Every structure is written in C-alpha cells, then in structure tokens.
Amino acid sequence: MDEHRKHQVSLRGASAKEITRDALLEKVFQERELRNYARRATAAALFIQRVWRRYKVSEIVAMQHQEEWEILVNHFAGVRTATWISKIILRPFLFFIMCLSTRHQKVHTRHIDCMRTCFSILLESMNSVDLDSNFCSLAIGTPEERRIWTYQAQKLTFLGFFILSQFSKHNSGDQDIVYVTSLAMRLVVVLTDLKGWKCITDDNRSDADIAVKDLIKFMGSGKCGIYISIGRYVSTLNNSSLQRKSIILTGDKFLITASAITLALRPFSATHFDFTGHGLSDVNYAAKQYCVFLLTIPWLAQRLPAVLLPALKHKTVLSSCFQTLLILKKNILRDMDRSEIPLSSKGIPPVGWALANVICLATGTDNDSTDSGSFSQGLEYALYVHVVVTLTESLLDYLDNYGCIKKEKKDIAPSPDPTDTVLCDVDATAGFLKSSYIDLLRPVCQQWHLKILLAIANTDSTHSAETPLLNSPEYSWKLELSDVAFFYSNMLRIFSILNPTLGSLPVLNMLSFTPGFLVSLWAVLENSLFPGDSNISDDHFISKLSFSNKSVVQEKRQKQVEKDGVNKWVSVLQKFTGKSQAAGKYADQIDSHPGPSKVNEDSSDVWDIEHMRSGLQGISKDMFCLLHLFCATYSHLLLVLDDIEFYEKQVPFTLEQQRRIASLLNTLVYNGLSHGSSQQSRPLMDYTIRCLHLMYERDCRHQFCPPDLWLSPARKSRPPIAVAARSHGVLSTNPRGDDASFVPSMGSIITTTPHVFPFEERVEMFREFVKMDKASRKMAGEVSEPGSRSIEIVVRRGHIVEDGYQQLNYLGSKLKSSIHVSFVSECGLPEAGLDYGGLSKEFLTDISKEAFAPEYGLFSQTSTSERLLIPNISARYLENGMQMIEFLGRVVGKALYEGILLDYSFSHVFVQKLLGRYSFLDELSTLDPELYRNLMYVKHFDGDVKDLSLDFTVTEESLGKRHVIELKSGGKDISVSNENKMQYIHAIADYKLNHQILPFSNAFYRGLTDLISPSWLKLFNASEFNQLLSGGTYDIDVDDLKNNTRYTGGYSEGSRSIKLFWEVIRDFEPKERCMLLKFVTSCSRAPLLGFNHLQPTFTIHKVACDVPLWATIGGQDVERLPSASTCYNTLKLPTYKRPSTLRAKLLYAISSNAGFELS
DSSP, X not given: OOHHXXXXXXXXXXXXXOOOHHHHHHHHHHHHHHHHHHHHHHHHHHXXXXXXXXXXXXXHHHHHHHHHHHHHHHHOOSXXXXXXXXXXXXXXXXXXXXXXXXXXXXXXXHHHHHHHHHHHHHHHXXXXXXXXXXXXXXXXXXXXXXHHHHHHHHHXXXXXXXXXXXXXXXXXXXXXXHHHHHHHHHHHHHHTOGGGOTTOOTTTHHHHXXXXXXXXXXXXXXXXOHHHHHHHHXXXXXXXXXXXXXXXXXXXXXXXXHHHHHHHHHHHHGGGSOOOTHHHHHHHHHHHHHHHHTTTSTTHHHHSOGGGHHHHTOHHHHHHHHHHHHHTHHHHHHHHHHXXXXXXXXXXXXXXXXXXXXXXXXTTOOSSOSXXXXXXXXXXXXXXXXXXXXXXXXXXXXXXXXXXXXHHHHHSOOOOOTHHHHHHHHHHHHXXXXXXXXXXXXXXXXXXXXXXXXXXXXXXXXXXXXXXXXXXXXXXXXXXXXXHHHHHHXXXXXXXXXXXXXXXXXXXXXXXXXTTHHHHHHHHHHHHHSGGGOOOOHHHHHHHOOBOOHHHHHHHHHHHHHHHOSGGGGGGGGGOOOOOOOOOOSOOOSSSSOOOBOOOHHHHGGGSOGGGTTGGGGSOXXXXXXHHHHHHHHHHXXXXXXXXXXXXXXXXXXXHHHHHHHHHHHHHHHHHHHHOOOGGGHHHHHHHHHHHHHXXXXXXXXXXXXXXXXXXXXXXXXXXXXXXXXXXXXXXXOTTTTOTTOOOOHHHXXXXXXXXXXXXXXXXXXXXXXXHHHHHHHHTTSOOSTTTTOEEEEEEGGGHHHHHHHHHGGGGGGGGSOEEEEEEOTTSOBOOOOOSSHHHHHHHHHHHHHHTXXXXXXXXXXXXXXXXXXXXXXXXXXXXXXXXXXXXXXXHHHHHHXXXXXXXXXXXXXXXXXXXXXXXXXXXXXXXXXXXXXXXXXXXXXXXXGGGOOBSXXXXXXXXXXEEEESSTTGGGOBOOTTTHHHHHHHHHHIIIIITTHHHHHHHHHHHTTTSOHHHXXXXXXXXXXXXXXXXXSSOOHHHHHHTEEEETTOOTTOHHHHHHHHHHHHSOHHHHXXXXXXXXXXXXXXTTOGGGOSSOEEEEEEOOOOOHHHHXXXXXXXXXXXXXXXXXXXXXXXXXXXXXXXXXXXXXXXXXXXXXXX
C-alpha cells in the first residue's frame, strides 16, 4: 500500500489513530475536490482531442476538396450558370480557403492560383448580362438563393480584406500576390456597387438595393476587418513628404489603393439610406473604425495619390467622422491609444497623427501643398473646431505624461546598457520626425485659417451637420470665440513642445498680427472681469499720480505693520522656495521733481480685480483658455510694439485698456502665486508673468499706470521687511526651486513680482541682505574684530585707477572685507591720516570718477539728455580693457555693499543686461534716439524701401577704423525691402541692444556679482538700480538732513551760524541743495532710506574766524570760504554772522568744484 493511502481514515469505522471531526471533514472535502478536478481534466483532454481531430480531419478534407476543385475547374467545358458557380465553384472554394489560409493567417502559393481562378470566374460572371449566368442574380432570386448569396458575398468580402492585409505584410513586389489582391478588391467593389451589376432591371432594382445595403452593413459592422486591413495597407505606402515628390501609383497597385479607399468610404454613403435601429449603429461603428484605424495613419494624405484625396475630404465623410468622434470620444480615444503605428513614427502617439490628418483633410492640404488657403468644400466648421480641441487635449495629456516619465528617467543614474545605443538612434531621428509632423499643422499658422473661424464665430449661429447622425439638441454644435480660443491655445502648447526649432513662434506670429483678434479676446475678458463697465477715467489716473514726503509713507507703513502683527509671518519662512525672476518699479518720473510714491490704500482697491482674488482656482476652464491665449499673444506683440504705436497711436489698445490689462495681469500673478497653482496651469502662469514683466518694464521707462496699480494686490498682505528678506534668502539658495511638486508661496511672489513691494521696502530688503551676508561672514571667521583681516593698499593720487586695479582686482569676493587706504601725493610723499572709513570712501569715489569719465576710454555717454554711462565698444582694443571693466564691476559692487553712493547712472539697456534681461526694440530709444527714429522711419515708410539702398549690415567705428558687421549670413548681399524690413529693424535693434554690448556687460557682471548676489539685484528694475547706486531724487529733505547731522569743533544745534546755515539752505533751489550735498559727500543725491543711512554721518565742523568789533560794526563779515572733507562727509563752516555772507560764500564754494583747497 502506498504511503498516502496508509494514513487515510476509513469512513466505515474508527481509525487506529484518533482524528478530530473537523480534520476528518476537511480531508473528505479535499479528496472530493481532487476527484472533481480529475474529472474536469479528463473532460478537457477529451475535448481537446476532439477539436484536434476535427481540425486535422477538416484540413485533410479541405485538401481533398482543393484537389477535386482544381481538377473540376481545369476540365469543365460546359455553361457556367449562377447556381453552378455558387454550389460547385464557390462553396468548396470558400471551405478549403478558410481552412487552409485564413485559419493559418497565411496565403500559400498554391492558394494564390486558386484565388486567381475563382475571382476571375466570378468577375466574368458578374459582367454578364445574362440573368442565369450572373452570380449577382442570386441576390434577387428565391429566398434560399438570397440567403446563400448573402452568406457567400460576406465570405468573399472577408476574404478580400484578408488578402489585402496579407499583401501589406508581404509587399515584396511579387506580381502574383499583387494581381490576386487587385482581383479581390475589384470583386468586393463590384459586389457593393449596383452599377457593376449588369443583370439589374427596374423590376428587381429594389431587391438588389436591399442586398447591397445588407452587404455594406456587414462591412460597416467590422466583422470583416475592413478598416484594420486597409489601415495596414495604407501604412505600407510611401510617404511623399519624406521623398519630396508626389505619389505616383500605376497599374494594379493604383487599382488596389483606389479600391481600398472606395471600400473604406462605402459605409458613409449608406447615410443616404433611411436607416433606423441597428443601421445607425453600423454607420457609427464604421465611422469609429475609420477614425481609429485610418485617421491615425502617419502622413495619411501624403501616402495617397492626389486624385483620391477629394473623396476623403467629402463633407459626408468628414461630418460623419467628426460627429461620431465627438459623441463616442472616450471610446475612440481609448481605442486610438491601442492602435498600431509604424516603429519609425512612434515618437508621435496615434491621437497626434489623427489630429494632423484631420487638419490636412479639413484644410484641403494634400501631398503637393501645405497652404491651400481654404477649407475643404462643405466643411462643418463647428464640428472641425470641436474635434481638433478634443484631439489636442488628448495629445497634450499624453505629452504631459510623457514629459513626466522622461523627467523621472533622467533622475535615475545611468547604467551601462546595450539599449543606450538604440535610444541614441531614436533621439537622433526624433527631431526630424517632429519637424515633419509640425509641417502637417502649418495650415493653423495661416491668417486665412483664423479669419474664417472668427467670421463664423462672429455670426453667432449654430453650424450643425447637414446630415446629423442623431436628431438631438445634445449633438448640435455651435462655434463661439471661446472654442476658437481653445483651438489655438492648445495649438500653442503643442507647437512649443513638438517644434524643435521655432517652438510656438509660427502660431504667435500669426495670432499677433491678425487684425482684430486680440481686440476680440480682450473684449470678452473685459466684459467678464469688469462687469458694469465702471470706467477708471484718465482724470482718476492722473489724480493717483501723487507723491508725498517719505516720512508720511514710513508712518503709514509702521501703522500697517503694527495692525497686521508680526507673528503670522513667522511660519512663512519654512515655505519659501523658487528662483528669482524679473523685478519691477512702482513709480517713474511724471514731472521734473518726482519723489517717493504714496501708497493710497483706498484707491488701490480700484486696481484689485475681484474675480482674480482667488488666483487660478477661481476661474473657469473657458476663462483659463482665454487668458492663456491672450497673454501668450499679447506678450509676443509687445516685443515688436514700438512706443509710437503704444503711446501715440494707442494700437491695439487705448492707454485706459492697457491699465486694465496691467491690473488684471498683476492681480492674477500675485494671487496665482500666493494661492498656489498646479502643473497644468503652468503654461498660463508662464505667459502671464512674461506679459506682466513686459508691461511693467515699459511702464518703468514711460509711465502709463499709477503706482497704486502695481502695489494694490499685496497692500494688505505684505510681510515685514525682515521676514521678506530672510524668505528671499532661503528662496534664492533652495536647490529644489524648480521642482514640479513645489507649491508657490509669498517667497515666490518676492522673486517673481517684487514690484508689489514699495521701492523703499525693497531697498530695506537689500540692506538686510547685506547685513545677513556680513553676519554669515563673521560666523565663518572671515571677519572678527574691527580692523582685522582688512586690505591694506597704497594709492598714488595721479594713478588711482591703475594702482587700485593692480592691488584689488585679484581679490574677487574677498573685496567684501574692509579696505584701508593710504594715499601718496603727487609729490611722492605719503599723506598723513588714518583710514577709519573715510579714505576708503574717498578712494571708491575718486576711482569711479576717473574710470567712468569718457576721456578714460572704458565708458562713454549715451546721446540722450541724461548722458547715461554705456561701455565704449573701443574698450576691447585697449590694454586690459575687458579686465578693467570687470574691475569696475567690483568697484560698483563694493560701493553697493558698503552703502556708498556714487554720482553716476548707467544706461537702461546696460543695466538690463546686468539684471539678466533681454532688450527689445522699444528700449532702443533710451540708448540711441537718432537710430530709433531712423528705424521708425523705415518701419512706417510708405514707398519702396529698396529706394533707401539698405542692406543687412551695420558699420562700427573703433580707433579710427570702420568695421562692417553682417546682421545675418550674407547680409551685405541682401537688400532691405518691404517684405523683410521688419526683420531688418529688429536685427539692427537686437544687435545694438543685446549682441554689441554683451561682452562688456558680461565682464562687468562678473565683477559685480563677486560682491552682490544676482538675486539681490533682481529686486530692482534698471531705473531703481541707478537710484540704489547713486541715491534718491534730485533734491534733499532739509528736515531729514538736519535731524541726522552731527556738530563738532564747538558747534551745536543752537549755534547762531548753524541756525543761519539751515535758513540759507532752505531758501536754496533744489539744484543748489544737490550741489551742496555733492560738495560735502561727493554725491549729489540723498540716501534712499534717508540721511540716517549716510555713512559717515553728515557733519558740520566749526572753523573759528574772529572778526574785530569795529569791522563787524562797519558791516564786514568772515572772508574765509567753507571747505569740505568728502571722505568724512564733513562741512567745515566758518562762523559767519550774516545770512547773506553765508549764502554767498557757500554758493561760491559749492560752485568751485573744490574741497580741501578752499580757504
């Protein structure tokens, strides 16, 4: 007995070994299951044997039938009637072909001969006018004959498409398979077309009509695999776009292609029949299969002969497909993802190819032209737009997911893998694939395309299909402006992702310069976001351009801080992360004496758009799309919009509209960042921020918005200065600022839109950064006791630039340490005195004064009235010229780091480069007004620009030599014409603003950023940078200066001469007060944050000059002139007795450009 049975429990009696009842039941249950399993296994084995025997027997019988069939066909000499063909020829043929070919998914050579014979007999029969000999006569015969004909016709149809699919797999040029495939296609075409039935009369036409209709329904049902087979076949055809020539097919191959396309469109012609019930679902299924298997073929229109394309573009086909795709879009898009595409085209998903083919077919684009200039005849525009929107959304979802997958793969450490070579090959062809794909989408970049859609949308009428599949309001589509916006918004994103060279530029160019498009978009946005049309008039705007004393601003700010409290901002520090972007400015000059702006709390509400207060979370999908398209288009247009168009002609918007646009963008960006945004909303945020920066920078150059507008979003939620500064520091050093999972916070607002903070607060932030940096250096041991680790230098008065360069340039960031300067007079003798900060200030002031002078050759002045500094292009030819410019960057950085004011201002364009920003045409007026005027003359020239004899070159003159620079390759041979004048204008501007100055700005930037972090600088715009460097406005606050003045030598606040001094300077003109300040401190402007930040403190030192009593009685006063020690910011004031004398002596002194030398 085996081991298993020896331990089994007997059910008839007790076991020798005790066992529990539950264990016994479990054992019995397991044995029962084993027996059931054995029975099922035995039954399955028997079933498999029966199937296998049946299969083998059927194959043997099929081979016998084939031999008998061949003998019969070859030796039959009688009359071939329709019944004989059906029973003797077709019935056994279908049997052995189905058993031996279709079952094995392979066509053997021996079967090809049988197919050729059978198909020839059938075609010959159907071409007969004799009713008895025509195979199709069975379709109108007795019910039994009709049933047999329907069955055999369906089998023949199935066989025809099977042969077509096999031809696709073995398209090797074998003439036998080509000929058989052409016969099979001809046979199916004749079977489904009453015009090919020669036996039809008026009496039996209705019966024949029913038979054809049933056969077409069978084709449309998908049971014969029509669209899979045709799709595989078309995919093997050559692509004319890759071969740069039209497809030319001849003979049998052309017949196969034409027949396949004809049959693919047969079910759509069935809409002429009065289908009900299942008939409608068959047409729907055919359209669905057509979309899934044909529209997803890469370069569909480019693979087919041009003569066949009108059939694909027919309105019946397109309308049916479009309606079906919209009704069954979830199922169709799911099936598209599973469809097959060639390996060489897998860089684009099937839905992407469906999109390209829809656009090609709808716009009349074929393989000979990509810009037909019109839509296909009878196109339903509303259906077309909705279908494209549906496909683009699906494509973008794929691209977003694909982008995430690629990003994850990049994060994985590379490993040696043989597949890397294959991946490199795929990447090498990806660019070409994307370029050729984008070419298919070119019609959407044409103005005619947009204009037609806008015209249809403006009619405000419903454009439903002429032959709707379902008579229901649910499936009627209306074309509105929002639909057109969705269309182009999605196209922008697709071009930006898939266009390897130009990105979304082709679409943006077209959108920006299509008349009326931007205006229409803004009209919709304005009506939605500014309900009630509560106009903000120009008078209101002018009234808001008010300025106040700085102390009032500080007082109101202090009250606001006390009201809001500090505690709620403590936790904010933990959330700040990101990367610094552009900075801004909230006020500009509107008259000759501008001052710090006043934050008007009440008026700020006017510019805070209520609908945008929740950020992106509070807007609908339609509004999201409209905003994305508007911001993308307008930001592109702003790049080429000159000041004449913007301010004078007010094109495309009035200045009032521009202010509304600016307030919308400002509020949206602020609240979008503060409330956070998802990855899907990133395209909108990117374009909105870009557009906002362009408008803000234009406002900084030439103001058109009130200061309150830029400050309004954050006026109630700004954090204290210390918190904001520290959060910015955390943000700028966070290594994961670009992480997709990052949730924006107040920190990203500070870096992206710093202009929502008043300028004075940002200056305080800057000083806080410096304080934090000094503290960190002290903790790192770079700074210990005062005077330690300082830099000792000796400078000759007559060679201050050369000595400073040789001794300091190599230090780099170590220049942050204190400098102790010892001067050597022009006589070669050391000057007496110790440097406690005053001499180093004098050194920085004197070296900048000499090095920035135009006579030195490193910098020149712009031709504008401000005479701003710009690098001299000849500096590159000077000895150590570029190194000297880099050193001057360190000098400026040292001055900013120590809070020392330099009385110089740089060109707007030059500062833009230091801030990492690109300059555009409208900024050329700040650099070279004459060149800007000349370019505007060319731009608006009414005649033929060729008469001006211009070419794509620019001439430079350096050190007496003229250099010709080509603006593009071969530019000297390219004449400027009306067609390319815009290219010429922007090429000139781009060279002057960006390329010519770039080497110098890079050198200066390297020196500057050795001491000043780039993230600190980006808190400011160009004008504010100059103010940070050289001080505030062209006047001083006498009260502020008086409150922060120190008196030495015996003077006090109550001294008679001191009282006379303050009375006199109050009566000075602003220009004279600035001259006094420059006389004492070497800088004509006050510190931005007030005189309490002036280092060293402003000091008035007493110079005792006794006058005899009789001289005083006689009207005489002190004759000595006041003098100054600029290194210590000290005014040495004699003891004048009369205000007239003090005024005269002081004016003489400050006008003499001397200090120590006066006596």
